[in-house]
Amino acid sequence: MKILVVSDSHGKNVYLEQAYEKTQPDMLIHLGDLEGSERFIQSHVSCPVEMVAGNNDYFSELDGEKMITLGGYKVLLTHGHRYRVHFGTETIKDWARDKGANIVMFGHTHRPLLDTSTDVIALNPGSISQPRQDGRIPTYALMELDRMGEVHFTLNQVKIKK
Numbered sequence: 001m002k003i004l005v006v007s008d009s010h011g012k013n014v015y016l017e018q019a020y021e022k023t024q025p026d027m028l029i030h031l032g033d034l035e036g037s038e039r040f041i042q043s044h045v046s047c048p049v050e051m052v053a054g055n056n057d058y059f060s061e062l063d064g065e066k067m068i069t070l071g072g073y074k075v076l077l078t079h080g081h082r083y084r085v086h087f088g089t090e091t092i093k094d095w096a097r098d099k100g101a102n103i104v105m106f107g108h109t110h111r112p113l114l115d116t117s118t119d120v121i122a123l124n125p126g127s128i129s130q131p132r133q134d135g136r137i138p139t140y141a142l143m144e145l146d147r148m149g150e151v152h153f154t155l156n157q158v159k160i161k162k
Contacts, residue, residue: 003070005141007031007079007107008127010056013040015138015158016128020045023142031107031125032057032079054079054107071145073102080106080124089115089122096120103151112139112155123153
C-alpha cells in the first residue's frame with residue numbers, strides 16, 4: 001500500500017496534483033492548511049482521502065485531529081500547531097504515545113522531517129506549496145506498507161516544471 005502524505009497546500013494545488021500523478025497512491029493524507037481545497041482535492045483523486053484542519057482552515061468542518069489504522073499501525077493525524085512542533089518532536093510524540101499511536105503525522109512548520117528516534121515515529125512531509133527549508137522546493141512524503149506489513153517512509157521533492 002502506498003500513501004501520499006502532504007501538508008500546507010494553502011489553496012495552491014498545482015504541486016499536489018503533480019505529486020499525486022507521479023505517485024498514483026492508494027490513499028492521500030493531507031495534514032491541514034488546505035484553505036478551502038477540500039472539495040477540489042476530493043474531486044481530483046481516485047483514492048481514499050484523510051484530511052485534518054490546520055490553523056489557517058478557519059471555516060473548515062474538518063476535525064483537528066484524527067486516529068486511523070494503516071496495516072498494523074495506529075496513525076495520529078494532526079496539523080501540529082498545538083504541540084510546539086517548531087521546537088522539536090518531543091511534545092507531539094508524548095501526546096501520540098498517550099493516545100496509543102505508533103506514528104504521528106503533522107505539518108505546520110513547512111519543513112520536512114522524519115524522526116524515528118523513539119517508539120513513536122514522527123513524520124512531517126513539509127509544505128507542498130510554501131516550503132521553508134533550504135532550497136525552498138515543495139516536498140511530500142510517501143508511506144509504504146510492504147507485503148510483510150512493515151512501514152517505510154521517503155521524503156520527496158516536487159520536480160518543478162518550468
